[in-house]
Amino acid sequence: MYQCELARLAASIVRMSFQVFGLPVSRGVAIGRAVLVASSRVDVAHYFVKDERVDAEIDRLRVARDAVATELGALQRDLPTEAPAELSALLDVHLMLLHDDTLTGATKQWIRERHYNAEWALSAQLEVLARQFDEMEDEYLRERKADLEQVVERMLRAMARGPASSYAPAPGVRARDFAGEDPLVLVANDIAPADMLQFKRSVFTGFITDVGGKTSHTAIVARSMDIPAVVGAREASRIIRQDDWVVIDGDAGIVIVDPSAIVLEEYRFRQRQSELGRERLARLRHTPAVTLDGEKVELLANIEMPSDAVVALEAGAVGVGLFRSEFLFMNRGGELPGEDEQFEAYRAAVEAMKGLPVTIRTVDIGADKPLDRMSANELRHEHALNPALGLRAIRWSLSEPGMFRQQLRAILRASAYGKVKLLIPMVAHLSEVLHTLEALARAKQQLTEAGRAFTAVQVGAMIEVPAAALMLPTILRHFDFVSVGTNDLIQYTLAIDRADEAVAHLYDPWHPAVLSLLSQTIRQAHAAGKDVSVCGEMAGDPAFTELLLAMGLRSFSMHPSQIASIKQRVLLTDAKRWAGQVEKVLSADDPEVRCAAVALALASAQRGASLPVA
Ligand code: PEP
Ligand code: MG
Numbered sequence: 295m296y297q298c299e300l301a302r303l304a305a306s307i308v309r310m311s312f313q314v315f316g317l318p319v320s321r322g323v324a325i326g327r328a329v330l331v332a333s334s335r336v337d338v339a340h341y342f343v344k345d346e347r348v349d350a351e352i353d354r355l356r357v358a359r360d361a362v363a364t365e366l367g368a369l370q371r372d373l374p375t376e377a378p379a380e381l382s383a384l385l386d387v388h389l390m391l392l393h394d395d396t397l398t399g400a401t402k403q404w405i406r407e408r409h410y411n412a413e414w415a416l417s418a419q420l421e422v423l424a425r426q427f428d429e430m431e432d433e434y435l436r437e438r439k440a441d442l443e444q445v446v447e448r449m450l451r452a453m454a455r456g457p458a459s460s461y462a463p464a465p466g467v468r469a470r471d472f473a474g475e476d477p478l479v480l481v482a483n484d485i486a487p488a489d490m491l492q493f494k495r496s497v498f499t500g501f502i503t504d505v506g507g508k509t510s511h512t513a514i515v516a517r518s519m520d521i522p523a524v525v526g527a528r529e530a531s532r533i534i535r536q537d538d539w540v541v542i543d544g545d546a547g548i549v550i551v552d553p554s555a556i557v558l559e560e561y562r563f564r565q566r567q568s569e570l571g572r573e574r575l576a577r578l579r580h581t582p583a584v585t586l587d588g589e590k591v592e593l594l595a596n597i598e599m600p601s602d603a604v605v606a607l608e609a610g611a612v613g614v615g616l617f618r619s620e621f622l623f624m625n626r627g628g629e630l631p632g633e634d635e636q637f638e639a640y641r642a643a644v645e646a647m648k649g650l651p652v653t654i655r656t657v658d659i660g661a662d663k664p665l666d667r668m669s670a671n672e673l674r675h676e677h678a679l680n681p682a683l684g685l686r687a688i689r690w691s692l693s694e695p696g697m698f699r700q701q702l703r704a705i706l707r708a709s710a711y712g713k714v715k716l717l718i719p720m721v722a723h724l725s726e727v728l729h730t731l732e733a734l735a736r737a738k739q740q741l742t743e744a745g746r747a748f749t750a751v752q753v754g755a756m757i758e759v760p761a762a763a764l765m766l767p768t769i770l771r772h773f774d775f776v777s778v779g780t781n782d783l784i785q786y787t788l789a790i791d792r793a794d795e796a797v798a799h800l801y802d803p804w805h806p807a808v809l810s811l812l813s814q815t816i817r818q819a820h821a822a823g824k825d826v827s828v829c830g831e832m833a834g835d836p837a838f839t840e841l842l843l844a845m846g847l848r849s850f851s852m853h854p855s856q857i858a859s860i861k862q863r864v865l866l867t868d869a870k871r872w873a874g875q876v877e878k879v880l881s882a883d884d885p886e887v888r889c890a891a892v893a894l895a896l897a898s899a900q901r902g903a904s905l906p907v908a
Pocket of ligand 1 (some may be wrong): 358514616620658758779781782783829830831859
């Protein structure tokens with residue numbers, strides 16, 4: 295907090311370079327101009343317009359402004375005579391704000407000089423003005439910010455109704471494809487996971503948010519985009535200004551605002567180095583993942599949308615270990631995807647994987663993944679007192695039996711097009727297991743009666759609640775395989791909200807309790823002759839590869855962008871040598887230190903030295 299105050303003070307006295315600290319969630323370096331986006335407006339389209347379309351874009355702005363002026367004029371005219379005089383005065387204020395040059399004039403500048411589309415330019419200018427209002431001494435004037443927001447909201451709605459932006463770029467066009475434009479990084483207080491998803495093919499080359507933990511779903515989606523990101527940067531969206539130059543150090547979790555020339559040069563160098571490193575790793579794409587002692591390892595992909603399957607295949611994944619189907623359910627204004635729509639999505643992923651297995655997890659809505667557009671923060675404050683312990687995942691599915699059977703039917707139908715596996719999230723009670731299997735049997739029966747094709751699918755349970763890990767033998771009796779969701783397993787074992795930056799320092803994957811549940815799960819699954827995989831973020835973190843291999847894990851599921859570096863680790867690991875060290879690491883007070891010592895010792899031994907393991 296103290297650091298934030300200092301940074302803000304420095305920024306307000308004289309604008310000079312300063313740093314903001316957060317949590318590193320996606321590696322690499324991004325350098326670009328800050329685009330501040332209010333959490334409520336992240337759904338506004340962000341794209342660049344070509345030179346020849348700038349005038350047309352300014353025209354869209356003018357048309358919207360005229361439409362809002364007419365709208366406000368009509369409202370004022372139609373006010374009932376008994377309406378309080380303040381209402382008419384308020385509409386006058388709105389009209390005045392609408393025509394003020396600091397709004398529309400400056401918005402035009404964003405379009406003309408930066409080539410932003412009209413909606414983006416308008417929200418960028420709103421952010422600039424909102425800050426000026428926030429800093430006003432006079433309370434009455436400060437409160438006019440809400441009026442300005444309403445006027446902008448009306449203009450955005452008018453633009454949505456007006457001529458469509460047929461010149462919006464095709465999906466897949468990113469900032470770096472627009473030669474001549476500065477790269478951009480997005481700065482927001484918070485972004486809901488589903489909104490984050492829409493940035494997958496956006497113009498941004500990096501992300502900074504004030505809130506969030508390392509394994510919050512917003513961070514997970516940012517990581518899946520493979521662009522540098524820092525979350526939990528607390529005051530970032532207040533102290534960084536629209537258009538500031540910023541460096542995101544995604545490895546260290548540091549944001550440098552207005553960097554000096556020398557700092558910039560250093561980071562540009564690191565940026566080039568990390569790009570070279572990635573290119574080198576990409577060459578491992580088609581190399582099979584086999585340890586030094588000949589153990590075959592399966593590296594699978596985690597995906598959010600069917601289109602991610604193509605990326606997974608390109609990255610060398612040998613299947614999808616986790617398809618987070620809930621992303622198909624979010625931000626739809628309460629309307630859920632029907633059976634056919636879901637079936638098409640699952641089939642698309644299955645076909646894209648060309649015969650490789652696709653593990654589809656039934657919807658995991660709840661906690662920090664709400665159905666409607668809402669950030670984790672809003673969710674926490676406006677809904678359940680503790681949504682992570684509430685109606686989420688399988689609990690929600692079982693409370694909506696019609697919806698659940700519809701999803702099960704859609705998944706089963708996709709099995710006629712490739713190898714599908716079904717995964718059930720957050721199982722904790724035997725009754726949930728039994729009800730789920732009943733729902734599945736009923737869905738199969740319905741499909742058979744309707745003459746719909748489907749094949750046998752393996753059914754697995756996610757082990758992400760300590761209760762499930764502790765009653766694993768019972769779970770294993772009912773399922774074909776298990777997949778360990780370490781993100782939640784850590785959250786629930788340590789009682790740490792994974793999305794809360796205030797306790798992020800206590801969210802510790804190295805905690806002995808977590809490692810012992812993990813190791814016990816792998817051991818018991820193997821003993822029962824059942825497949826076991828890890829699909830939480832630990833699977834894609836090279837710091838854990840040797841240890842997980844040593845615990846006997848042979849199946850890892852992660853973001854496609856992490857596959858190459860995990861494969862490199864696998865190729866360099868002698869799993870047999872490591873296996874003898876697991877107990878020592880597990881019994882250490884500080885397993886992280888122990889693991890590092892073991893790694894050092896084994897590496898030295900491998901080089902022929904005889905450094906004893908401490
Ligand atoms: C997990 O909890 O580790 C997991 C993979 O599921 P999610 O991150 O979607 O909760
Ligand atoms: Mg989970």
